[in-house]
Amino acid sequence: MNFKKQNPINQQKRATFGLGLITAIVVIPVLLILGVVFVKGISVIDWNFLTTEPTNGLREGGVFPAIVGTLILVVGAVVWSVPFGVATAIYLVEYSPRSRAANLVRLAILNLAGVPSVVYGLFGLGVFVIALKFGASILAGTLTLALMGLPVIVTSTAEALKAVPDRFREASLALGASKWQTTRHVVLPNSIQGILTGIILEISRAGGETAPILFTVAAFYLPRLPQSIFDQVMALPMHLFAISTQVPNIGLDVRYAVALTLLFLVLGINAVAISIRAKIRKNRIW
Amino acid sequence: MAKTLIKSEKFNLWYGDFQALIDIDLDIPENQVTAVVGPSGCGKSTFVRCINRLNDQINTVSTKGSIFIDGTDIYQYTADEVVGLRRSVGMVFQRPNPFPLSVFENVAFGLKTNPMVPDHQTIKKEVNKALQAVGLLEDLDGNLARPGTSLSLEQQQRLCIARCLPTRPKILLMDEPCSALDPSDTDKVEELIRELRKDYTVVIVTHNLQQAGRISDQSVLFHLGKIIEAAPTADFFQNPKEKRTRDFITGRYG
Ligand SMILES: Nc1ncnc2c1ncn2[C@@H]1O[C@H](COP(=O)(O)OP(=O)(O)OP(=O)(O)O)[C@@H](O)[C@H]1O
Ligand SMILES: [Mg+2]
Numbered sequence: 306m307n308f309k310k311q312n313p314i315n316q317q318k319r320a321t322f323g324l325g326l327i328t329a330i331v332v333i334p335v336l337l338i339l340g341v342v343f344v345k346g347i348s349v350i351d352w353n354f355l356t357t358e359p360t361n362g363l364r365e366g367g368v369f370p371a372i373v374g375t376l377i378l379v380v381g382a383v384v385w386s387v388p389f390g391v392a393t394a395i396y397l398v399e400y401s402p403r404s405r406a407a408n409l410v411r412l413a414i415l416n417l418a419g420v421p422s423v424v425y426g427l428f429g430l431g432v433f434v435i436a437l438k439f440g441a442s443i444l445a446g447t448l449t450l451a452l453m454g455l456p457v458i459v460t461s462t463a464e465a466l467k468a469v470p471d472r473f474r475e476a477s478l479a480l481g482a483s484k485w486q487t488t489r490h491v492v493l494p495n496s497i498q499g500i501l502t503g504i505i506l507e508i509s510r511a512g513g514e515t516a517p518i519l520f521t522v523a524a525f526y527l528p529r530l531p532q533s534i535f536d537q538v539m540a541l542p543m544h545l546f547a548i549s550t551q552v553p554n555i556g557l558d559v560r561y562a563v564a565l566t567l568l569f570l571v572l573g574i575n576a577v578a579i580s581i582r583a584k585i586r587k588n589r590i591w
Numbered sequence: 592m593a594k595t596l597i598k599s600e601k602f603n604l605w606y607g608d609f610q611a612l613i614d615i616d617l618d619i620p621e622n623q624v625t626a627v628v629g630p631s632g633c634g635k636s637t638f639v640r641c642i643n644r645l646n647d648q649i650n651t652v653s654t655k656g657s658i659f660i661d662g663t664d665i666y667q668y669t670a671d672e673v674v675g676l677r678r679s680v681g682m683v684f685q686r687p688n689p690f691p692l693s694v695f696e697n698v699a700f701g702l703k704t705n706p707m708v709p710d711h712q713t714i715k716k717e718v719n720k721a722l723q724a725v726g727l728l729e730d731l732d733g734n735l736a737r738p739g740t741s742l743s744l745e746q747q748q749r750l751c752i753a754r755c756l757p758t759r760p761k762i763l764l765m766d767e768p769c770s771a772l773d774p775s776d777t778d779k780v781e782e783l784i785r786e787l788r789k790d791y792t793v794v795i796v797t798h799n800l801q802q803a804g805r806i807s808d809q810s811v812l813f814h815l816g817k818i819i820e821a822a823p824t825a826d827f828f829q830n831p832k833e834k835r836t837r838d839f840i841t842g843r844y845g
Contacts, residue, residue: 480681486704490700490703
């Protein structure tokens with residue numbers, strides 16, 4: 306018999322080191338981005354910057370309308386996409402898991418997730434702005450963003466529904482609850498975490514994208530707050546794009562300040578969603 | 592002879608192409624405990640899940656034949672009637688499965704999903720009565736706001752039994768209700784099942800022959816989807832007619 310020598314302890318040590326190194330390589334750029342944006346931008350941010358309107362053709366003043374605009378867009382996108390996304394996921398998972406229609410929807414959603422965001426922008430322009438005559442408006446922009454967010458809401462909700470153990474469904478049905486009652490009172494309450502995860506992902510994406518809002522809602526320079534859902538708004542990513550490419554002679558620190566504001570805003574909204582999710586998680590066991 | 596409440600007539604069930612129940616003929620007497628025994632995979636769970644049509648949930652399932660409850664064939668029921676059927680047939684599962692809700696909400700669930708929701712006072716009364724019946728009211732000192740999942744396994748299982756009661760079922764189906772419990776907890780639940788017989792017709796699946804002997808009035812042996820023998824429990828154990836039954840109770844197979 307032939308033996309091959311090996312040293313499991315050493316292998317283990319090398320694996321730990323290697324995996325750690327790779328993780329560091331992945332994490333360092335992320336921290337670097339955050340650090341650079343923070344260090345370079347923080348000096349510009351003050352109360353005035355956050356609460357006043359831009360003046361002098363974006364050259365001076367603050368970013369208040371863009372903060373409000375981004376908030377509106379994010380909330381609007383979530384408000385449109387959650388009911389539709391959750392309903393679709395329930396249909397797919399609970400009602401017709403194996404039907405032809407469900408497979409078609411699943412395929413469509415998969416493809417929707419792969420569509421570049423600029424295509425959503427053009428779609429929103431063609432359908433919401435022009436065909437449905439919403440004009441460039443909050444309505445058109447949030448609908449466009451919602452469409453872009455749908456795949457992630459549907460997918461994460463569907464995963465959450467599937468994770469609810471069948472024994473709860475059976476217990477409910479065996480008690481004479483209908484399928485809808487079972488979905489509504491047993492399955493859905495236990496899926497909220499997953500739905501929130503979807504919302505968190507959507508917030509980050511909707512808050513940061515420029516392409517989908519470019520033709521559908523974002524104003525280049527609109528130093529006032531919107532009055533109705535048919536108004537345009539400024540938005541932070543668009544504002545950053547504008548001052549970086551369209552307006553000459555704006556200090557680099559101002560651009561970093563806008564980026565930092567956007568970062569704080571998205572992280573802030575996400576923190577709220579994450580803390581809600583953590584609270585739900587704590588109160589539930591199975 | 593007690594009155595027959597559940598009557599299975601030439602009942603067959605398939606999972607896709609696989610036939611799991613073959614020509615099941617069985618009379619289940621009212622207000623008695625019927626124990627279903629047999630080797631693993633012989634169709635015990637499948638059979639009891641037919642009595643409340645829970646197998647309808649599985650979309651590969653097809654059936655032929657009839658199961659009568661009180662003389663009406665439940666396999667002729669419309670979808671609405673099936674929901675009603677499930678209110679009059681309670682079911683307890685192998686693994687305790689209280690909802691992640693309070694004890695109170697667990698027991699109130701059946702009433703709150705009724706087409707006619709009783710007023711809150713009635714619900715409270717019924718919940719208390721159900722918990723009293725399974726002995727949980729004293730155990731919990733009336734603290735019904737506790738999460739159902741925070742109870743001990745044995746208490747959870749009694750909670751699951753209590754959960755079936757407020758809709759006033761005539762029948763309780765139990766699929767190995769003690770298999771997740773240790774022996775002393777099993778005693779408590781067996782005791783409860785013996786008491787429940789006064790008001791309910793109980794069909795219980797068990798892996799444990801001693802348990803079948805202790806708590807049942809009738810015993811039924813399944814084997815490969817067929818009924819080998821159904822007899823009063825005393826006869827079943829002391830005087831089995833079939834050789835297979837004899838082999839099974841002496842532990843030669845199963
Ligand atoms: N959903 C299903 N799809 C296909 N086959 C199934 C399904 N459920 C059960 N079966 C098969 O039907 C047969 C009977 O299963 P059943 O669960 O009724 O057995 P059992 O007597 O309860 O077994 P155990 O003692 O292990 O609980 C088994 O061969 C099983 O593999
Ligand atoms: Mg079983």
